[in-house]
């Protein structure tokens with residue numbers, strides 16, 4: 319059975335599948351190629367990588383290996399901090415394209431708001447105007463970064479990809495992002511590699527009530543909040559499980575109970591203090 323994933327329309331009319339596969343910490347080579355292939359065969363049409371993940375080559379290989387044509391895949395990659403600081407946006411983008419083995423990406427993101435991001439944005443907008451990128455966006459932008467970006471009077475970002483999970487919901491930022499007509503994407507949606515979120519008994523109880531796993535409950539919670547979610551797994555069975563989330567619905571009470579798990583504590587870096 320192939321799952322059809324809902325799509326959200328970005329502010330430039332391009333649509334993005336609301337659920338995709340993340341490949342951070344998925345080793346380059348066979349692990350990434352087979353995860354991407356398994357995801358596409360299971361019905362995923364959205365892959366989220368980045369230059370710094372070191373696996374763009376294998377993401378391209380996985381797409382080519384699958385039976386899904388490139389044009390049906392929504393492919394995201396990201397401009398790394400060193401390239402932003404060195405004003406190497408175009409060169410970095412062309413190198414990503416080369417590694418991915420494609421002539422366009424669907425979404426190109428500024429990975430973190432490090433020094434020089436304003437100039438990087440102008441160059442990314444040029445890539446968009448040249449049709450090398452179907453949409454441009456940002457990642458790890460807080461409200462004040464978005465305000466500065468909007469004040470440039472340039473193209474508005476289509477997406478802001480930020481940390482969000484039940485233990486760090488980032489709800490105020492996400493609500494603000496969405497109020498600007500920008501699509502919010504959740505990174506480390508399951509609490510990240512090595513996290514303890516999925517063993518929380520509160521999630522286990524809700525999962526039992528629906529006959530699903532805690533990961534499926536968390537993915538469903540993101541979807542019902544209108545957020546794009548990109549869980550990572552290297553296991554084909556989990557990759558399939560993570561999109562099998564359209565046969566149940568969380569009640570308002572269950573959504574509120576998961577909302578109440580927010581600790582306000584990030585697992586990742588604070589975007590105002592990026593030292594990498």
Ligand SMILES: NC(=O)c1ccc[n+]([C@@H]2O[C@H](COP(=O)([O-])OP(=O)(O)OC[C@H]3O[C@@H](n4cnc5c(N)ncnc54)[C@H](OP(=O)(O)O)[C@@H]3O)[C@@H](O)[C@H]2O)c1
Nearest residue numbers: 340341342505506507508509510511533549550551552556
């Ligand atoms: N923009 C940014 O700065 C940024 C930062 C971090 C992440 N990201 C993006 O967001 C994506 C997701 O975040 P993430 O990779 O940090 O973490 P995540 O998706 O929250 O969690 C991944 C962890 O959950 C496990 N897992 C996945 N499905 C599971 C299931 N059904 N049951 C039990 N465990 C399961 C994975 O293990 P196995 O692999 O062993 O199954 C892995 O340990 C990344 O891959 C990347 O694309 C972006």
